[in-house]
Amino acid sequence: MTITTDERTHWSTPGAGPFLQVKDLQVHFPTDDGVVKSVDGLSFSVERGKTLGIVGESGSGKSVTSMSVMGLHKAGAAKISGQILLDGQDLVAASREEVRQLRGKRMAMIFQDPLSAMHPYYSVGNQIIEAYRVHNDVSKKQARAHAIEMLDRVGIPEPHSRVDSYPHQYSGGMRQRAMIAMALSCDPDLLIADEPTTALDVTVQAQILDLIRDLQKEFNSAVILITHDLGVVAELADHILVMYAGRGAEYGSAEQIFNDPEHPYTWGLLGSMPRMDRDRTERLMPIKGTPPSLINVPVGCAFSPRCAFEANTGGRARTERPELLDAGQAHLVACHLPQAQRLQIWRDEIAPKL
Amino acid sequence: MLAYVIRRLIAAVGLLFVVSVITFSIFYLVPRLAGVSAEGLASRYVGRTATAATVAATARRMGFDDPIYVQYGRFAKGIFVGEDIDLGAEKDHCPAPCLGYSFVTKQPVFPELVDRAKVTFSLAAGAAVIWVVFGIAVGVLSALRRGSLFDRAAMTVALAGVSLPVFWTGLIALTFFSYRWGLAPPGGTFVPFTQNPLSWAHALMLPWITLALLFSAQYARLTRAGMLETMGEDYIRTARAKGLPERKVVVKHGLRGALTPLLTIFGLDFGLLIGGAVLTESAFGLNGLGKYAVDGIRGNDLPKVMGVTLLAALFVALANLVVDLLYAVVDPRVRAK
Amino acid sequence: MALTETTSGTADREAADLLTVSGLVKHFPIRKGVLQRQVAAVQAVDGLDFAVRQGETLSLVGESGCGKSTTGRLLTRLEEPTAGTITFEGRDISHLSEGQMRPLRRDIQMIFQDPYSSLNPRHTVGKIVGAPYRLQGVEPEGGVKKAVQAQLELVGLNPEHYNRYPHEFSGGQRQRIGIARTLALKPKLIVADEPVSALDVSIQAQVVNLLEDLQEELDLTYVFIAHDLSVVRHVSDRVAVMYLGKIVEIADRESLYSFPMHPYTVALMSAVPVPDTRRRTQRERIRLQGDVPSPINPPPACRFHTRCWKAQEVCRTEEPALVQLRRGHRVACHFPENLPLASPEA
Ligand SMILES: Nc1ncnc2c1ncn2[C@@H]1O[C@H](COP(=O)(O)OP(=O)(O)OP(=O)(O)O)[C@@H](O)[C@H]1O
Ligand SMILES: Nc1ncnc2c1ncn2[C@@H]1O[C@H](COP(=O)(O)OP(=O)(O)OP(=O)(O)O)[C@@H](O)[C@H]1O
Ligand code: SF4
Ligand code: SF4
Ligand SMILES: [Mg+2]
Numbered sequence A: 001m002t003i004t005t006d007e008r009t010h011w012s013t014p015g016a017g018p019f020l021q022v023k024d025l026q027v028h029f030p031t032d033d034g035v036v037k038s039v040d041g042l043s044f045s046v047e048r049g050k051t052l053g054i055v056g057e058s059g060s061g062k063s064v065t066s067m068s069v070m071g072l073h074k075a076g077a078a079k080i081s082g083q084i085l086l087d088g089q090d091l092v093a094a095s096r097e098e099v100r101q102l103r104g105k106r107m108a109m110i111f112q113d114p115l116s117a118m119h120p121y122y123s124v125g126n127q128i129i130e131a132y133r134v135h136n137d138v139s140k141k142q143a144r145a146h147a148i149e150m151l152d153r154v155g156i157p158e159p160h161s162r163v164d165s166y167p168h169q170y171s172g173g174m175r176q177r178a179m180i181a182m183a184l185s186c187d188p189d190l191l192i193a194d195e196p197t198t199a200l201d202v203t204v205q206a207q208i209l210d211l212i213r214d215l216q217k218e219f220n221s222a223v224i225l226i227t228h229d230l231g232v233v234a235e236l237a238d239h240i241l242v243m244y245a246g247r248g249a250e251y252g253s254a255e256q257i258f259n260d261p262e263h264p265y266t267w268g269l270l271g272s273m274p275r276m277d278r279d280r281t282e283r284l285m286p287i288k289g290t291p292p293s294l295i296n297v298p299v300g301c302a303f304s305p306r307c308a309f310e311a312n313t314g315g316r317a318r319t320e321r322p323e324l325l326d327a328g329q330a331h332l333v334a335c336h337l338p339q340a341q342r343l344q345i346w347r348d349e350i351a352p353k354l
Numbered sequence B: 001m002l003a004y005v006i007r008r009l010i011a012a013v014g015l016l017f018v019v020s021v022i023t024f025s026i027f028y029l030v031p032r033l034a035g036v037s038a039e040g041l042a043s044r045y046v047g048r049t050a051t052a053a054t055v056a057a058t059a060r061r062m063g064f065d066d067p068i069y070v071q072y073g074r075f076a077k078g079i080f081v082g083e084d085i086d087l088g089a090e091k092d093h094c095p096a097p098c099l100g101y102s103f104v105t106k107q108p109v110f111p112e113l114v115d116r117a118k119v120t121f122s123l124a125a126g127a128a129v130i131w132v133v134f135g136i137a138v139g140v141l142s143a144l145r146r147g148s149l150f151d152r153a154a155m156t157v158a159l160a161g162v163s164l165p166v167f168w169t170g171l172i173a174l175t176f177f178s179y180r181w182g183l184a185p186p187g188g189t190f191v192p193f194t195q196n197p198l199s200w201a202h203a204l205m206l207p208w209i210t211l212a213l214l215f216s217a218q219y220a221r222l223t224r225a226g227m228l229e230t231m232g233e234d235y236i237r238t239a240r241a242k243g244l245p246e247r248k249v250v251v252k253h254g255l256r257g258a259l260t261p262l263l264t265i266f267g268l269d270f271g272l273l274i275g276g277a278v279l280t281e282s283a284f285g286l287n288g289l290g291k292y293a294v295d296g297i298r299g300n301d302l303p304k305v306m307g308v309t310l311l312a313a314l315f316v317a318l319a320n321l322v323v324d325l326l327y328a329v330v331d332p333r334v335r336a337k
Numbered sequence C: 001m002a003l004t005e006t007t008s009g010t011a012d013r014e015a016a017d018l019l020t021v022s023g024l025v026k027h028f029p030i031r032k033g034v035l036q037r038q039v040a041a042v043q044a045v046d047g048l049d050f051a052v053r054q055g056e057t058l059s060l061v062g063e064s065g066c067g068k069s070t071t072g073r074l075l076t077r078l079e080e081p082t083a084g085t086i087t088f089e090g091r092d093i094s095h096l097s098e099g100q101m102r103p104l105r106r107d108i109q110m111i112f113q114d115p116y117s118s119l120n121p122r123h124t125v126g127k128i129v130g131a132p133y134r135l136q137g138v139e140p141e142g143g144v145k146k147a148v149q150a151q152l153e154l155v156g157l158n159p160e161h162y163n164r165y166p167h168e169f170s171g172g173q174r175q176r177i178g179i180a181r182t183l184a185l186k187p188k189l190i191v192a193d194e195p196v197s198a199l200d201v202s203i204q205a206q207v208v209n210l211l212e213d214l215q216e217e218l219d220l221t222y223v224f225i226a227h228d229l230s231v232v233r234h235v236s237d238r239v240a241v242m243y244l245g246k247i248v249e250i251a252d253r254e255s256l257y258s259f260p261m262h263p264y265t266v267a268l269m270s271a272v273p274v275p276d277t278r279r280r281t282q283r284e285r286i287r288l289q290g291d292v293p294s295p296i297n298p299p300p301a302c303r304f305h306t307r308c309w310k311a312q313e314v315c316r317t318e319e320p321a322l323v324q325l326r327r328g329h330r331v332a333c334h335f336p337e338n339l340p341l342a343s344p345e346a
């Protein structure tokens, strides 16, 4: 597992190492019903100036992963193991106070619902000022000027007066802009956006995606974009990690994932989506069944109960867990099917029907 | 904002009017409807020995024969401009705000009420400070260490605190702290604040603590529930994601959200309490409004009871008004409406 | 979906209208003060004219707050219109009372977005799906239980699930339960308000396919409410695009997606993210500024003029009428895009 990750990093970026490296991350929640294995052996990395898109269905562990990176899980509730290397420093081993010092300063996060994510009793400016002053020893006045500048940068009209408005006085899109301003106020090296546009309308979503793209160029930060919408990652991501049941199913460049996907689950996701950019198909091709319980993850390949090609692996899928292995060109796939067969199925059976 | 304040004020005045009408009716109309004659009412003013003629004369002088709205008008006028009262032997002017004369002492009720209110207010205010500080502190700690030994112990004590009657805890407190150990003055002691703040506080120490114990328990539970809710909000996650120290997350972001609902309850509790902390006052022999009302009821002394009722209504209305205004200060979303 | 003779006929013959709506308005009053005076109104729906044809799927799309759900609730008469008429099978149902509506509830059903909150958690699946029989006092052949089990099977659930509770099911399965419930009394029209929005893509596809199969099998007519243009293209025969309580464009699916004419529709389509990285660079993007204005105080004349890049003076003063600019394609805009070269037919 770790070996392949290292191989890939050699592969894609000679020279500068990735800014964030997650190695064999496991996040388990002991509950009354049993241990919820929300994340179970996940590895990936992101470089400065690049965007990693993480896609997967509800409950696949996307948010749990991002919360682990940010160190936001409650102390007792989650059992976390593995490594999260932020610029070489292991956050899993670090003290809570050390991680707190990094939060907001070197890594920041924006959330799905910007209305509930902002405190209703404090003005927008106040909340940005607070974020800036935690990590920067500046006067209130300087911080306020900075907040206004940030609001201006994220495209809030008349930032001088809007800085004193309260979140409920902003529209949905403006709130998400303000959240972004808050997250970027300390110029973080890593920005995690967890479903940043899911609660927004398409036209506003397009604005916010543009904004994130532009700001990333400007700030040269590493971005992790978490979403369940393949369309959204296609807009922004350089690399894509497809997650299923707490593990990586497929990882590759955006081109590899969209043009030459090799994992049956990725095929399923693509076949489930009606697409505006292609001729209309008569029928969608859903994945059968539902995602597994994370307390009783199927033995072997977690996707096997829903996989149409499970039979092709001669029973291996039911007994042996496929690892996320390099299929060439830093394209990682966790599937027992031989690569030649995967390529053929995609070419002959799946792609023509999309 | 100003329009809001004015609207609230008008509403408060309206409320007081309604309360005064209702209390007036309860005390003067309902007995009549129930069959008590005008003389029956008047007889309370003149004592048992009076002749039927004096009673009838008193009833006429007091206007108990008039239609009820005329009586109410007279009563309302008394509140605003005062009233000349003809007590038969003596004639007297009862200055505004006039709430009538006690049947028993023949003294105007209002000045007595003011004296009594000082005691009750002292009691309520001191206790409120203690229970707010203590209740919230315990509630917050309990919420943050949910399920811990502290939490469980605190909540058990809180449950006991809510269920123990004040006169019992009061009695125990008096017995030990005052009589046995001499740490506090005996029951019935009251020193006005203006006279000597220290002795004022010293004298009220036990009643405060007794009363606060009851309320702290309730407030600790409410704070805990509120904190548990707000600490699960998305904005708390945001505050942590900014890298704020946990103390700031809890106090500035968590507590602020959790306290708002407490504000309403506090306003109501405090308002009701200055209307008369009957049990505590009785337990400690304090001459407050509650005791005044009890005396009034025992002696069938309607003006006293009515005076306390109206004053209590005034306090509750005022407390509500203050709470509403504070709400608008605390929560910008309310301000907008 | 395969259209049968009765539903579409030949290309030239229009199918009969099952439901027609004209001048439909719904304003929600905003009241203030002690006297509860009406100080303003949310103009949620403000003058809709359209027809739903027998056997077709008409979709309503638009951004949040444009009045899609309100329209759906008006059609099913869960809401009383402020003005305008709704005609179902030739009968004016705009102001029917609750009691007068009851027999019609068999014909007109609604599916809701949230499969979690629209099912009573304390009732078994059997009770939920069988409720319409009880409400309508209908005794199906072979008993309620048998009928309910048949319906469960129809929507792809195991009939043995009869005695289970909603929380034992996943989101997609709960939506199936909701669908099974609406099918009980063989409705003619189903208004589906964002039936798949809360579901994951893979599950969403299952439910979309199910809805299509049922339509074919039971000859259903759908009004499909959604904000996802891709899903809408997949399911609809015709599409109405709404903006701030008005229909700005209504057309046959092919016509709308091939030649969107209203600037808002064009912008909406350009904003839809597509799962294709090649599009990133090629696509010409139209980015609208700002957000949708409030329906309490909508902009005068063309409501879209505050965000429209083609807006002229006339757009601010004169409301564009919804006129036919192409066969089966009506648009409300003074300066439409993609105009056919030939002069528009009358
Ligand atoms: N504190 C917790 N205790 C127990 N289980 C948890 C906890 N937090 C998350 N989980 C479980 O972990 C799994 C993964 O959750 P996560 O929030 O990461 O999903 P997600 O991929 O972000 O999904 P969505 O798209 O719905 O946001 C879920 O099954 C969830 O129920
Ligand atoms: N009962 C109501 N009282 C007052 N206003 C209402 C009511 N119902 C809806 N509205 C308002 O009417 C407008 C249209 O609402 P509607 O729910 O129809 O929008 P929608 O298009 O379904 O949006 P969404 O995509 O968010 O579901 C909104 O501004 C909404 O706030
Ligand atoms: S390992 Fe088998 S079951 Fe799993 S995805 Fe590959 S083919 Fe399907
Ligand atoms: S009428 Fe004018 S403002 Fe409205 S959509 Fe057309 S061009 Fe734009
Ligand atoms: Mg999530």
Ligand SMILES: [Mg+2]
Pocket: C068, C069, C070, C193
């Ligand atoms: Mg809606």
